[in-house]
Amino acid sequence: MVGGTLLRLAGQGHDVTYLICTDGSKGTRDVSEISRMQAVRQREQQDAGRVIGVRSVHFLNYIDGELPEGLALRRDIVRVIRTERPDVVLAWDPTSVWIGDTVINHIDHRTAGKEAIDAVYPGAGNVAMFPELGLEISRTREVWLYGSNHPNVFVDIESEFEKKVKALQCHVSQHYTDRDYLYRFLRDDNRWICRDFDNPVTRRQVARPEYVESFRRIALDPILGLASALSPVWEPFSQTDHVTKEGES
DSSP: OOHHHHHHHHHTTOOOEEEEEEOOTTOOSOGGGHHHHHHHHHHHHHHHHHHHTOSEEEEEEEOTTOOOOSHHHHHHHHHHHHHHOOSEEEEEOTTOSEETTTEEOOHHHHHHHHHHHHIIIIIITOTTSSGGGOOOOOOOOEEEEESOSSOOEEEEOGGGHHHHHHHHTTOGGGTOOOHHHHHHHHHHHHHHHHHHOOSHHHHHTTTOGGGEEEEEEEESSOOTTHHHHTOSEEOTTOSSOOSSOTTOO
8 A cells, every 4th residue: 555655755864563363263264364463464464564574563463353452452553653763644535435446444444543643642642541551652743644535645666566566466365476467456456546636646547556655644743845855746735845856857
């Protein structure tokens, strides 16, 4: 979903950390495989993370398909935020019950997104919230929501796309090894973005929508130049963010 953007950030020297909320145990069509899927999915996630350049991966191991809303999950996310102290949190958009006109968004994605937002505010930055963790508070400056039907940032990941596909191919148990299938999957899932949103990035990649990643950016304490660092990018509220790469006209 956001591998191209993470590749660019990691390539620029930013620390990238994954937090995986569920154990992936139900990500199989074969019931006899459920008992071993947790270890398989964790290994695949770590392998994919190495391709991306991820520094560390945290696993919460809630049961796949049963991620519970509430304080227990929020506390676990706050623990990771206060430990890692991110400037930017990327999470699923919890308002997206469906995405575009072809995808129903998994309930675990929506739950994880909601609790991640609540963990950012008021959770991780409030000294009165979860003092039992014994960790210094941490205030995240921006939240970027992916899988959003209302994106306001569009990143052109053409230069990272091949490596993104390589990372996805690590998820063997999810049947992502077929390169042609991945191209079709990413193109079809993203076609609506270039259809419904008109900006320089979507116009540039209208024939290759798989080269576009989109987010709803919530800038609590805006990081100047962040979107520009992801160039080529389009983001409507900045005077400095641009679409062309440095040196291009």
